[in-house]
Amino acid sequence: MKQIKTLIKKTLKKSACKGGCGECQTSCQSACKTSCTVANQKCENEARK
Amino acid sequence: MLHLYTQNDVNIVLDVESGSVHVLEPAAYELCGLINAVCDGDRADCCSPKTIFSEKACPAEFKDKLVSVYGEEQVEEAFSELKELFEEDLLFAERDYEINLPDDYPIKALCLHISHDCNLRCKYCFAEGGDFGHGRKNMPFEVAKKAIDFVIARSGTRHNLEIDFFGGEPLINFDVVKQTVDYARSLEKEHNKNFRFTLTTNGILLNDEIMDYINREMSNVVLSLDGRKSVNDAVRYDVGGNGSYDRIVPKFKKLVENRNGKDYYVRGTFTSQNLDFAADVEHIRSLGFDQVSVEPVVLDKNDPLAINPEHLPRIFEEYQTLTDNMSDLQKKGEFFNFFHFMIDLEQGPCVVKRVKGCGCGTEYVAITPDGDIFPCHRFAGMDDFKLGNVLDNFETKQELVDYFKKSTVLNKPECEKCWAKYYCSGGCAANNFNCHGDILKPHEVSCEMERKRIECAIALKALAACDEE
Numbered sequence: 001m002k003q004i005k006t007l008i009k010k011t012l013k014k015s016a017c018k019g020g021c022g023e024c025q026t027s028c029q030s031a032c033k034t035s036c037t038v039a040n041q042k043c044e045n046e047a048r049k
Numbered sequence: 050m051l052h053l054y055t056q057n058d059v060n061i062v063l064d065v066e067s068g069s070v071h072v073l074e075p076a077a078y079e080l081c082g083l084i085n086a087v088c089d090g091d092r093a094d095c096c097s098p099k100t101i102f103s104e105k106a107c108p109a110e111f112k113d114k115l116v117s118v119y120g121e122e123q124v125e126e127a128f129s130e131l132k133e134l135f136e137e138d139l140l141f142a143e144r145d146y147e148i149n150l151p152d153d154y155p156i157k158a159l160c161l162h163i164s165h166d167c168n169l170r171c172k173y174c175f176a177e178g179g180d181f182g183h184g185r186k187n188m189p190f191e192v193a194k195k196a197i198d199f200v201i202a203r204s205g206t207r208h209n210l211e212i213d214f215f216g217g218e219p220l221i222n223f224d225v226v227k228q229t230v231d232y233a234r235s236l237e238k239e240h241n242k243n244f245r246f247t248l249t250t251n252g253i254l255l256n257d258e259i260m261d262y263i264n265r266e267m268s269n270v271v272l273s274l275d276g277r278k279s280v281n282d283a284v285r286y287d288v289g290g291n292g293s294y295d296r297i298v299p300k301f302k303k304l305v306e307n308r309n310g311k312d313y314y315v316r317g318t319f320t321s322q323n324l325d326f327a328a329d330v331e332h333i334r335s336l337g338f339d340q341v342s343v344e345p346v347v348l349d350k351n352d353p354l355a356i357n358p359e360h361l362p363r364i365f366e367e368y369q370t371l372t373d374n375m376s377d378l379q380k381k382g383e384f385f386n387f388f389h390f391m392i393d394l395e396q397g398p399c400v401v402k403r404v405k406g407c408g409c410g411t412e413y414v415a416i417t418p419d420g421d422i423f424p425c426h427r428f429a430g431m432d433d434f435k436l437g438n439v440l441d442n443f444e445t446k447q448e449l450v451d452y453f454k455k456s457t458v459l460n461k462p463e464c465e466k467c468w469a470k471y472y473c474s475g476g477c478a479a480n481n482f483n484c485h486g487d488i489l490k491p492h493e494v495s496c497e498m499e500r501k502r503i504e505c506a507i508a509l510k511a512l513a514a515c516d517e518e
Contacts (some may be wrong), residue, residue, distance in 0.1 A: 001130045003077040003123075008448050010139060010395040012403075012471060013215035016146050019399025023209050025245075026158035026399075027407045028425075029477040039109040044209065 021045045051085045051141065052468035053078065055442040056369075056508040057376065063132075065468050067142035070394060071134065072169040072511050076119040077127035081140075083111045084131070088141065098141035101433040102132045110211020120333070150289040150457065155205035156501065157447075160415035160426045161196055162228055163188045164217040168253050169293060172284040173320055173346045173354050174215055179217035181430035186416035193229040196416045201240050202443045204482045213247045215415075217427055220254040230266050242405070249273065249316075251285070252297030260304045268312060272301045275317040276343065277371060284320065284354070302337060314388060317343040320354035324363045327370040335386060342388030345498055346482060347427075358494055363499050376512050392472070403458070406474030409455025410436070414445070424453055427479030453478065453488070461489050 023044040050065040060078035072080060087096045087110075092453040101108060107128035117125045117252025137374035143241045145335075164187045166251060175447040179185070197212070202209055212233065214226050226248070233244045248263060249271040263270050282292020305313055315338040319326035326343050333341045343362070348355040356364070369386060378385045384502040405412060410424030417429055428434040436445040458464045458475045475481075476495050485492070 001133070003074040003127050004130045004134065005072045005514065006134070006139065007070040007111065007511060008068065009137075009140065010064075010069050011144055011395060011397075012066065012068040012400045013144075015399035016148060016401065020151065020401035022155065022157060022207055022402075024398060024402060025208060025209075025415045026211055026475070027402075029407050029474060029480075041402065042393070043396055043398055045399065047228065 016045045018045060021047070040044075050258075050468060051081070053082050053085060054504055055130075056504060057372065057512055059508060061504075061511055062140070063468060064142055064473065067139055067395070068143045068471065069134075069139040069142070071139070072505060072515065074127075076115060076123045077130060078126065079115055079119075079392070080107070080111055080127045083114060097514055098230045102135045113275060113353050128221075145461075148400055150401065150459075152404060154223055154411040154454070155207045155257070156414060157207045157209065158211040158213070158410060159196055159200050159212045161188065161229070162216060162415060162417045162426070162429060163193065163214045163219045163229070164222040165418050166221050167216060167251070168221065169218070169251050169285055169287055171251075171286070172434065173318060173348055173352075175347055175427065176217065176429075179188040183419075183430050184215075184353050186418045188225055188416075190225050190228045192416070192418065192420045192440065193225055193261040193419060194232055197233045197236065199227065199416075199439045200442045201236060201242060203445075204242065208241060209245060209322070210410070211245050211247065213249070214320070215249055217288075218254070219248055219249055220250055220259060223259060245269075245270040247271070247308070250295060252286075252300050253293060255297070255304060256302040259385060260307065262459060264306065264307050264309065264311065269487050270304070270308075270311075270313045271316045271342075272297075272304070272313065274298065274301060274315050274333065275319070276321070276326065277332045278322070278432075280323045280329055283322065284318075295302065298336060302478055305338060308345050312340070314340050314342045315486065316388075317341075318346050319343055320346040320348075321356060324355060324360055326368065327367040327374070330387065331374065331505045339384055340386045340388070344389065345495075347477075349483075350408065351517055356494060356498075358497075361494070361497050364498060368501050368505050372508060378458070379509065379513050380516060384463055389502045390397060390506040390509060392503070400471065403471040404455045405475055407477070409456070409478050410434075411450060425479065427477070428482075456488050461491060467496070468498075469500045469503050 005019050027041055052063040053060055060073045062081055064368045084101055088098050107124055112124050165180045166185040169180050200210055201343045230246055231332045246266055246270040247269040248267050251273045278294040285293045315333050317329055328388045330341055330343050343355045346354055350357055366492045415426045415429050422436040423429045423434055434450050456478050458470045459476045476491045480495050481490055482488045482491040
């Protein structure tokens with residue numbers, strides 16, 4: 001494409017298939033703690049990788 | 050749903066439901082904006098993207114507005130490329146799948162209030178000087194031990210468990226921290242668990258022995274410093290009114306030098322009194338720290354330090370300054386991590402995690418020195434939210450758990466309409482409750498800041514991609 005550069009293709013639907021294992025770090029939306037906010041979490045689901 | 054914005058001269062389109070992110074040249078960006086406007090479901094004459102992109106050529110209603118600026122060839126090219134994205138489900142995508150949330154959640158993370166006492170009296174402390182309004186006390190080891198038994202018993206098959214030593218100031222009760230770590234480690238193998246410990250400290254009590262211990266045992270450590278000495282000491286001081294800066298900065302430097310690459314954050318709070326907080330981030334960076342978080346204070350709106358709607362324009366300017374500074378560092382290849390601009394667009398959290406957020410009250414709970422269980426540290430001491438007590442039994446009050454189980458983006462009408470929903474997960478339940486008396490109703494000031502931060506974070510990714518070319 002000449003006018004559009006796609007940085008990231010669809011990821012959400014794909015992640016629903018094997019998601020929800022809960023092994024990831026707890027997030028903290030108030031971010032007053034050591035834990036991550038959700039956008040920056042690492043996925044720890046081996047099946048998804 | 051799309052979110053279109055221009056930042057640092059880059060035109061960005063986020064396709065919310067697919068998670069795709071595109072960078073567009075001006076003709077395509079303007080055309081995308083025109084199409085998006087007529088696809089707004091609130092419009093009486095709302096048109097569907099499907100109808101628009103079933104056309105072979107760009108419909109006249111859009112083309113007529115753009116052709117004088119870009120010429121017919123460019124407009125048609127832009128239409129054709131947008132159409133291709135639409136056909137690949139990368140633009141105007143709809144959620145055509147179920148997000149299956151579990152009926153029951155294992156508890157996998159504890160905020161262990163190892164001490165409800167503190168050696169500082171920070172002006173903005175949400176824990177009311179460290180005691181959460183319930184008197185100064187330390188957690189006895191017996192309670193900590195029960196808390197570890199509780200999380201093992203309630204964690205089901207979850208392998209990774211988190212224990213965050215929190216306060217007050219956890220180092221006031223350091224011996225119990227060590228005993229608790231030893232006890233948890235002694236149970237890992239038998240129960241097939243992996244404990245990750247974290248600790249948040251104001252730094253006053255750090256010494257060589259404690260620093261070595263933290264660097265050995267804590268997978269993450271949060272070091273509280275608000276930035277410039279004048280800013281820090283105006284709000285972070287001891288009972289005698291003496292600021293903490295000079296006492297803690299040398300210790301934080303030493304601790305981080307010996308951290309051997311493990312995670313840490315130097316974490317600050319900004320208030321209405323230092324809205325120029327980008328200077329505080331820069332100051333912390335100048336001290337040699339490259340993992341920094343400086344975050345808005347959480348206070349009642351009537352507090353003089355509170356962040357309120359009138360402060361937002363200035364805060365957005367500061368986030369922009371931070372974006373510019375970080376973009377410069379990116380270009381130079383220098384590592385610097387600002388916590389709230391961290392985003393992993395590709396291998397980040399799954400959509401299930403994104404809609405349910407922090408798991409407060411379901412997967413994550415706080416335990417006070419008396420053994421009381423609360424949905425999280427922000428609810429600690431609020432009697433209506435007491436879920437149980439680990440000394441009594443390992444049960445948690447089902448009606449409260451059910452209440453917190455509802456706290457997902459899917460149950461928050463305002464969030465369902467928001468482009469940022471998969472990045473913020475509906476905000477902080479405690480902020481929402483404190484502001485509206487309802488964990489499902491978002492705290493708007495937090496929403497505004499979160500949206501801006503996500504824009505900055507994505508813009509930095511886009512700038513990095515453009516720089517690579």
